Every structure is written in C-alpha cells, then in structure tokens.
Amino acid sequence: MRIVIAPDKFAGTLTAIEAARAVADGWRSADPDAETELVPLSDGGPGFVEVLHAALGGTLVSREVTGPLGTAVTARYLLDGETAYLESAQACGLHLVPPELRDPGRTTSRGVGELVAAAVADGARTVVIGLGGSVTNDGGAGMLAALGATPRAGLTGGAAPLAALSGPVDLEPARRAVAGVRLVAATDVDNPLLGEHGASAVFGPQKGADPEQVRRLDAALAAFAAATDPAGPDGGLRDVPGAGAAGGLGYGLLLLGGTVESGVARVLAAVGLAGLAAAADLVITGEGSFDSQSLRGKLPHGVARTAAAHGVPCLVLAGRVAVDRDEAAAAGVTGSYALIDSAGSVEAALARPAEELRALAADVARGWRARP
Template sequence: MKVVVAMDSLKGSLTSMEAGISVKAGILAAKPDAKVVVKPLADGGEGTTDALIEGLNGERIDVTVTGPLGNPVSCHYGYLKETNTAIIEMASAAGITLTDKKDPLHATTYGVGEMINDAITRGCRNFIIGIGGSATNDGGIGMLKALGFVFLDEKGNDVGEGGQALGKVHTINIQNKNPHLTDCHFQVACDVTNPLCGNNGATYIYGPQKGVTDNIKEELDQAMAHYAAVTRVALGCDYEKAEGAGAAGGLGFALLSYLHAKLTPGIDLILNAVELEKELKDADIVVTGEGRLDHQTAMGKAPVGVAKLAKKYDAKVIAFAGSVTPEATACNETGIDAFFPIVRGITTLKEAMDPDCAKANMQAAVEQVFRLL
C-alpha cells in the first residue's frame, strides 16, 4: 500500500509537515508495511514560505528590509540551493499586518524588491512569490525601484514612493535594472483575477481595506491608469487588463510587465513546486486536510486541490481536520471520499490546539481509519 500525505497546516497548532508526520505515524501504527510519502502543502498565502522550507529541506534566510511605511522590518524567505529557488511572501515585507497605520498614498513595496535582490546575490534565479495580504497600492513601483528601475517626473526628479507617485510618472529608465533579472524566472501565486484599473481593479476593490477613502479613490485609479499607459509606451507591453494585474495593489501588473512573471493560482503553483503529481501516479490512498473543513474548503482550498489531482489517478482520498462543519459534506463532491475530525472528546479550544495534543489526536484518528483499510 502506498499512501501520499499532503496536509495543510492547522493554523495556530501544527505546521504542514508536523501534521503530515503525525499522519504518517498513525498509518504505520496500523499498516507497518505501508510506503508513506509526506509532502508539504500550502496555498501560496501566509505560511507558504515556512511550509516549503520545512518540507523541501530549504534554508531560512533572515533579512532586514524597508517596511511598507519606510521603517525597517525583519523578515525571511526560503532558499532552495539545489534549484537556486527563492520562496518569498510579499506580505512579510509589505504586508497589511506590519503597521497599524493605513497610508495608501505612501505605502511601498520597496522591501519586496530588496528581498529579491538579496536572493539574487545568493545565486537564486527562480522565484516563487506569494502576493496576498499587501498594505500597498503603489502598482509595484517600490519593488521595481529597489531592483534598479528608475521612475522620473516631468522635471527629471524621482517620483517618490506609494500611490501618490503613480500619476507623476513621466519617464521610465530600465538601463540600471539589476542585470541578473534577465536570467530570472518568476512564478507568482495569485488567486485573484482583478485587472489593474476600473471598478473591479486594485484601487476600487482592495483599496478601501488599505485606507483608500472615497475622496481619493477615483484620483488614485486614474493615476494607476496613467502609470500603466507610460509603462505600455516604455516597454511595449500591455497588461493593464490582464487577470491578476490588480493583485496586491497592482504588484501583479509590475511582475507581469517588468519581470515577465507567470501568475498561477496558489494551490496549483505549490502542488507543482513540491512535485506532488509525480508521487500520486502510483498512490493507493491520499491523505489531506486542514484545521477546519467547511464549505470554504470545497470552494477550492488546498485540500480540494490535492483531491482533484489525486482523482486524476483514481486514488482514494481521506481528509482529517481539527474540526468539521455540517457544510463540509460539500467536500465529498470535490474529490474527498471521506473526512474525519480528530478531536476525541470534550475539550477546550486551547487544549485541542496544543501541538502535543493535536499530534496525538491526529495519529490516533488516522490509525483507527487505516485499520479498516
């Protein structure tokens, strides 16, 4: 019997790999001769870097970069030496949780560019970047400036940082960009399809949560369109209306236009990165899960991504979760054959989420299910 395990993290309790290793222990307790392969799982959002560092034997690189409002922030990215790959979450440098102040006119992605530069100096030429949770609406100008792109106003002065800079852009100079960018490949985990501008664009849809008020919304959106127009003339490409261009306050647009990135749904990108499909080809059973299974899981979260891929090879799919809701039955229609909660008795939330308790509960629940197989 071959079993492939790909568990999402149980947030606040177990990492992806901790959950997966606990599942493996339960399987082997019931089926000592089983071949069990454990893969990390994430969806491109928070926790992706740590999951892939742990699951792919990567190195954690700690750096200090420019935060969203110009203050230094400590963050980290993952370094996979064998493949010269960096795994970056933009939110660690320019995330909305890094500051209590919301200032879309000045919040910058400059620190994201600094992270990329640092990874390039270590030899990285392949990048996996998650772009959720940004505090910015700067069209990615900050990131690009850190990478050596120059944005000047009509008088030849630097346009500055943040959303206020977009309408000032008159000239774009690409001559001083980091020369290694030509050899770099960027894969971006992006789960939104918004264009850059308009009523469904970055400013109108996501701007309010970053501090964009009604009185500056139209002005900012028009400034974003102006920036896109100047970019189109300077680079000869047009991604203003591309799906995902509006992600992370227009960072998606910058990645597409200036770094020739490929935007991919987060779960698809991660499943490809961990080479899950290769292990599924001869799997009998696939185990997945997360902290809570509910109707949102069925709408395309990581466990469903695993299940759909597993069904391509006719494997049975079992899911385990800290808790399940009545609406979780929708998961049965998306490839998960059966699911089970791991909590084994009346308990407090604190007790249930204690890592040691969660590991023991996971192992015990998995063992009992596999005794039936």
C-alpha cells in the same frame, strides 16, 4: 496502510509543518501500524519558502530588507541551484504590521525588489516569487523602485503617492537589473489589477482600507497603470489574471516580463505529490477554512484532484467546513471534517489547535479503520 499527509497552513494557528505533524501523531495514536508520509504544502503565501526547503533542500539565505513601513526586516529566500524561491510576505506581509498601524495607502513592496536583487546577485537565473498575505497595495511600485525604476521618490511611499504621478515611469533600469532572469509570480489568485474584482476592492479591506480608501487606492493604481502600461484596445497587463495578486505585485512582475503561474501546481510538482499519491492508500489534506473558495483552485482542491487521478481517496481536515458534500465529492474529496465541531467551539479550536487537530485525526482514523 500508507497515508500521505499534505496540508496547507491553518492560517493564524498552525504552520503547514505543524498541521502535518499533528495529523500524523493523531492518526498513529489510533492506528499504530499506519505508515505516514508528511508533505506540508503552500500555495505561494506564507510558508512557501519553508515548504519548498523541506521538499527540495537547497540553501536558505537571509537578507535585511526594507519592511512595509520602511523599517528593516529580515527575510529569507531559498536558493536551489540557479533557481531562487522567495515569498513576498517575508518582506511586506500582514504579520509585519500591527492591525492598528495597517494602511495600504502607505505600505511599500520595496523589500520584495531588494530580495529579488539579492537572489539575482547570488546567481539565480529563475526567481519564483510566492504572492499572498501582503499588507501592501502599491501595484509593485516599491519593488520596481528597488530594482531601479524612477522616479523612485514617487514609487516607494505606498499606493497613495501614485495618484500624483504626472508622467511616465522609467522601467528600463529595473528591466536591465533582471535581464536574462526568468521571473515567475506564483499565485492562485486570478484578480486583475483594477476595478470591482481588482486588488484594492477585493483585498484592500483585509489590509485596513474602508470603502472610501478602497476607491482612492483603485484610482491610485489606475494612475500607476497609465504611467507604466497604457491599455490599448485589447487591454493591457493590468487585465491579466493574477495582476492584482498581493496588492498588485503580480502586475509589477508582469511589467518586468514575468509570468503568472499556479502556486499550487508549482509546489505540488516540487514535492512530487503525484508519485506519492499513486503509491498511497489514502491522502489527507487540510487548511483553516474549507469553503467555496477552496474548490476554486486552492491547495486542498489541487491535492484532492491529484489523489483522484490515481484512484486514491482524499480526506480534508479543516478548522471549519463550509462546503456542500456533493460539491466536495465532485472535486475528489471523500470526506471532510471540521475542527470546531470536534473541539466543541471556535474558542476551543483556536486555543488548542495542535491538540484538537491530533484528537480529530485520531477520531477520523478510528472511523476509517471501522469501515466495512
């Protein structure tokens, strides 16, 4: 039996590579003759660069950039020919700020702009920025300032200072800095910049914002939008699906002439999942929480649809499963299994994620082999 093992990360516990190895080890312990192909994946958030490096090769480049609180952090991007892949989380991710210090009113995306500039200086003509896992909510203002937009002082201090912008922002220096470069925002978030479905309302609470701060953040982004891309009768870039990704970094990239593309589709194409699935007998994917959001274009959904297109069954192994069986089946999922059920508790699953995932994979393998 040929098995393609293509999970996302299990957020907070296992990287996609660690999850793939755990599933493979567990499955082979129950089915030693199985041939396993490990294809760790990412949707554009944390792990994006690591996954693409494993699939494409290329050169990893490290740079010291400005972190979300203004102190230096080390971030990497992947240079593959004239294409660079970077993930915003390496420069402004949640993991870079302790929970007690998170304040989306003052965290900046400046480091993302510094990474983009470094990639362009290294010869990249296409820069793909994976969006997700950010601790910022500045609409990409810090990124734009790092590339030359002015007034820099009003753009690099996070979201709060944006509310005081009194005139237009000069974007031309930033646009010149990336002239002739194709910018791609890789995300599967379809939120606009503003409003009840926008960056502040949907993602602000995850970054430490209470309801009153969410209101202030949205007002600050509205002021920033008015200073950078006043909406016409048909709306503006602020309304483009994905503009609200990563605290509005999607919007900042749109201001530079970038496009929004599916992070899942980009990664699945890069690793050649369609061809691998076509030659497999079984595909296994997984993530931390397999829930209703998973069926709205997230990575397991993309993997399951790819497998189904080739008539190959697809199993989901996840930390928790909160999807109706019929809904999952309609998306191409043959069966789904929860780590917390096999481990006996959430605490056990979190304490020993790799061991419990190996045990779950072994149990599933035994059941799969015993099928009539």
